Every structure is written in C-alpha cells, then in structure tokens.
Amino acid sequence: MPNPGTIVGTHHLTFCVGGAQEDYDFHVRTLGLKSVKKTVLFDGEIPIYHLYYGNRVGDASTILTAFPYRQAGWMGKRGTNQLRTLNLAVPKEAIGFWADRLQAAGIERTEVERFRTQRLEFAHPCGIPYAIVGETDPDPREPYAGSDVPVEHAIRGAFGTTTSVREPEPMDFFLREGMNAEHVSSEGPHHQYRIGTADGHGRIIELVEEPDRPQGTWSFGEGTIHHQAFDVSTPENQLRVKDYIVGLGFTDVSDVKDRGYFFSVYCRTPGGALFEFAYSTEAGFLIDEAEDELGTHMCIPPHWEDRRAEIAQLEPIETIETVV
Numbered sequence: 001m002p003n004p005g006t007i008v009g010t011h012h013l014t015f016c017v018g019g020a021q022e023d024y025d026f027h028v029r030t031l032g033l034k035s036v037k038k039t040v041l042f043d044g045e046i047p048i049y050h051l052y053y054g055n056r057v058g059d060a061s062t063i064l065t066a067f068p069y070r071q072a073g074w075m076g077k078r079g080t081n082q083l084r085t086l087n088l089a090v091p092k093e094a095i096g097f098w099a100d101r102l103q104a105a106g107i108e109r110t111e112v113e114r115f116r117t118q119r120l121e122f123a124h125p126c127g128i129p130y131a132i133v134g135e136t137d138p139d140p141r142e143p144y145a146g147s148d149v150p151v152e153h154a155i156r157g158a159f160g161t162t163t164s165v166r167e168p169e170p171m172d173f174f175l176r177e178g179m180n181a182e183h184v185s186s187e188g189p190h191h192q193y194r195i196g197t198a199d200g201h202g203r204i205i206e207l208v209e210e211p212d213r214p215q216g217t218w219s220f221g222e223g224t225i226h227h228q229a230f231d232v233s234t235p236e237n238q239l240r241v242k243d244y245i246v247g248l249g250f251t252d253v254s255d256v257k258d259r260g261y262f263f264s265v266y267c268r269t270p271g272g273a274l275f276e277f278a279y280s281t282e283a284g285f286l287i288d289e290a291e292d293e294l295g296t297h298m299c300i301p302p303h304w305e306d307r308r309a310e311i312a313q314l315e316p317i318e319t320i321e322t323v324v
C-alpha cells in the first residue's frame with residue numbers, strides 16, 4: 001500500500017510585503033500578534049528581513065512570516081494561479097470587536113458570510129487580502145496575551161488560505177489525492193477543503209475560481225503571498241509526503257532545505273500556489289533566543305555572519321519590544 005504520509009495542519013504562512021515598519025505595525029500594533037523572531041531571508045544575494053509573528057512562543061499554525069521588499073524595490077503582481085488570501089481564526093463572538101478595531105485603525109473592511117462563517121475581509125497595507133474568520137468550533141490554541149487585544153478576542157492563528165485558480169480541477173486532484181484533503185462544500189466559485197489531523201490547526205484550504213484574472217507572479221515581490229507551509233512533524237514523515245506527491249507525477253518538489261528553525265521542502269502545486277512541507281527542529285525558535293527573549297534580537301544565521309554590515313543597511317524598525 002502506498003503511504004501518503006501525514007499532514008497535520010498549517011505550519012506557517014509566508015508573504016512579501018512593502019516596508020518593514022508598516023508590516024510590523026500592522027501585525028503587532030493592529031492585529032495584536034507577537035514579533036516572535038527577526039532574522040533575514042536565507043535565499044538570494046541581497047539582504048531582506050524575515051519577520052515572524054505569532055503567539056507567545058510561535059507555535060506551528062500561529063506563525064505569519066514577512067519579507068519586506070520595498071527597500072529592494074521588488075514588486076509582485078497579485079493574480080490567479082497564486083495564493084490569494086490569508087484567513088486568520090478568531091472566536092465567532094470576536095467578529096464585532098475586530099470590525100470596530102479595524103475601523104478605528106482606518107482599515108476598510110467588508111463583512112461577508114461564507115461556508116457558514118462570518119468573515120471580515122480587509123487588506124494588509126501592501127495590498128495582500130486578509131480575512132478574519134469567526135470560528136464556530138472551539139480552538140485550543142493559546143493566543144498571544146501581551147498585546148492590547150483582550151485575550152478572548154485575540155487571533156488564534158491560521159484558519160487557512162484561499163488560492164485563486166483559473167479552473168479548480170487540477171488543484172482538486174492535488175488536494176484530495178496528494179494531501180488527503182476532504183472536499184467540504186462549494187458555494188458558486190468558492191470551494192472548501194479540510195486537510196490535516198485532529199491535533200492540527202489551520203486546516204481549511206479554499207479555492208476561488210477566477211478564470212478571467214491574469215496570472216500572478218511567483219517570484220519574491222511586494223504585495224503577494226509566497227507560500228503556505230504545512231506541518232509534517234518529522235523528517236521521516238516529510239520524506240514520505242514528498243515521495244508520495246512525486247509518485248503522483250508532481251516532480252516540482254525541492255530538496256530538503258535547512259531554515260534554521262525548521263526544515264522545508266517546497267512544491268509548486270497545479271493551482272499555482274507554492275506549498276511547503278515543514279517540520280520544526282527540537283529547539284525551534286529557541287535555537288538562538290531564550291523563550292522569554294523571543295523577538296528581542298536581530299538573529300543572524302551562521303552563514304550570514306560575515307555579512308553583518310550589509311544587514312545593518314536594512315531600514316530600521318521602531319518596535320514595542322527592545323531589540324538588542
């Protein structure tokens with residue numbers, strides 16, 4: 001019997017934004033997340049921040065990670081065959097609180113009902129669509145309690161993502177056959193799937209058909225979502241998931257890459273979205289900062305040590321926490 005491996009849920013969501021300060025302010029000051037880690041993008045020739053936000057310790061599925069590309073001048077184009085929307089979970093009773101909070105922050109939001117959930121749709125300052133989704137099921141994730149958002153309303157982490165597709169069939173096959181997803185339901189051009197296991201979070205993958213929309217960019221560039229990472233727990237299971245997907249014919253899968261805090265393989269899906277299958281190392285975010293100091297250092301990976309002077313050229317960020 002072929003073994004497809006196990007996908008637990010979302011691990012993290014990664015995207016390219018504009019300015020580092022506006023990204024920090026949006027995630028920390030407006031959305032009330034914690035700045036869990038400040039480091040640099042491991043790939044490429046130019047220094048780019050890699051800013052991680054999440055709950056107190058950056059648990060899997062609570063992590064949002066941003067590459068601020070405005071200083072480098074790299075623009076992306078949103079479009080179809082690309083991840084479209086980051087969907088963040090809050091308790092359903094918190095929707096009113098968030099409607100008011102976004103309005104007070106001067107952020108335009110639209111209230112919609114989709115797949116039996118109330119949602120607030122809005123945008124990151126760089127244009128990436130976000131939605132706050134009122135969860136109807138209990139969510140045991142520990143929300144960050146250190147912001148001015150009352151903890152009962154705080155963002156729990158990823159609900160999931162929405163990918164824009166020209167036609168849904170190739171992605172439907174990939175999700176069901178490659179990732180053991182269950183098709184939950186469809187509403188017109190919207191299709192909802194559930195992936196993962198009972199102890200996973202961020203398990204809802206949605207597709208929206210946008211057949212007339214031009215193709216979005218896949219390169220790094222301001223204003224676009226780069227990838228969704230799924231938690232595969234262990235190195236053995238990561239290889240099982242990879243081998244199974246390759247065995248279906250999806251050979252656009254990377255080697256295992258050391259990301260310092262986790263190990264990753266990347267896969268270009270037939271819907272255009274870039275998916276990653278990751279497992280956290282035993283130390284995870286504590287490899288270079290103590291638990292009570294997370295987010296308070298500029299963490300330079302060992303292979304960037306000789307380039308500290310270049311990293312110092314990155315735009316300064318005024319933060320709530322003191323960064324040494």
Ligand SMILES: [Fe+2]
Nearest residue numbers: 014227229276
């Ligand atoms: Fe990633």
